[in-house]
Amino acid sequence: MRKRSHRVRAVTALVAAAVLGAAGCDAVGGDSPGGPGGQARASRPSPTPSWDTTPDSVAAVGDSITRGFDACSVLSDCPRVSWATGDSPEVDSLAVRLLGRQRAATHSWNYAVTGARMADLPAQMARAAARRPQLVTVMAGANDACRDTTAAMTSVADFRARFEEALRTLRRSLPKAQVYVASVPNLKRLWSQGRTNALGKQIWKLGICPSMLGDADSFSAAATLRRDTVQNRVEAYNAVLKEVCAKDRYCRFDGNAVHDFRFGTAQLSHWDWFHPSTDGQARLAEIAYRTVTAKEPVS
Template sequence: MGDSITRAFDACGPLADCPQASWSTGTDPGVDSLAGRLLDRPARDSRNLAESGATVSDLPGQMSRAAAREPGLVTVLIGSNDACRPSVGTMTPVAAFRADFEQALETLWEESPESQVYVASIPDLTRLWEVGRDEADARRVWEFGICPSMLRAPRSTVEAAVARREQVSSRAEAYNSALREVCTKDRRCRWDGGAVHDYRFTADALSHWDWFHPSRDGQGELAEMAYARITRR
């Protein structure tokens, strides 16, 4: 479940999903997805129900579709699009974010009470800005509206720009706190411990089509973090 990150948007080419390279359900051996590590037949026995552009408000609907299949494990990576808005004023309120996430889990467990859930934290959006701000190609593509609340005017050091980035970072951290608090209340849900947020993305781990979404290498890193957390005793 989730958004364009789990759809591996821009991982294989410009402006397109590449689900075979998804960290969660992909079949690309270079990524070595979570499903590929856990299942004998990942292409047959897993489904990618994430949607590019999704926000947390879309998660209950995704969970409803997943619940109908009574999955053994559901992965969730959601929230970047709630912070990546045209302005800080249009970011999803934290209370609404929490409520939608709670509803999503309730929706899943009402229909499929035995399903386990892995919840990944939202990547550090400030880190993505740090990696790309001095890259001319990144600055050019960011002008097309990629995460404008964080990435607009990436080299600006005026007080308003600095404050804007700090607000976005703080909101994403608040979302992560909500994900953690809700997830850790139930033994069926496993939180990543902030691993994805703490991961220091490099240029190689980012798609050079947009300098925002994970590349194949980045997708592989997400898969490794998920596998390590899920199999940890």
């Protein structure tokens, strides 16, 4: 009996050791020590990065909207009312809301260019990265849809490739800089609002977004198809922005908040009735601030 008891205890100890050894491997992971050659290959998942809701510097890239085009005077930029970096108290830009007015004056930069398309974003991003900002804002895509004809619109594939290139450009020098991406506005809604103003329609004839705004009062089958084609392309662009941003650990898309915002006549430029007015810029700043400071990203 005593010998048998010793044998039972020995077997129990061996089983316990085996169980503990297996548990130890599971706790460390599949690449724990003990593989071929006895080499340790510890592999632990990287922790989820924390989004900083209080970045202390902001750089903006994009197009005429971020330049405040037509918000102050006809066919002119007005960066002081930019939703991203402007210093106008009427707007309270994202930079002012995040940094305070005094710090925003020295720690925010606007590299957006009126007329820019997504193909121009990589070069803008390189300039922005040189400032080493903690947050970069992106609003681009409207000009990719606003072409002379629908056939001239940027393809969805090219739009995606250039946006991905812009993010790679940033990541080469600033791997952890945060990025806020605004959706492309609903161009068809802007047409439906602006077409009620005679002056605005005259300005449109100077070449503002002809693919959407051309023959503004026509409801022919061809005109309707043209506008729907532009709108469908805008929605495809926004899907790209969402998908590409979701793959970047430090990128937040606005969840189509800009696209879904119902710009009224008070939010449209009283020069061209298409670009945001000062009030419209303030609404864009609110959307951006809400997205950047949210504890969780918009789904």
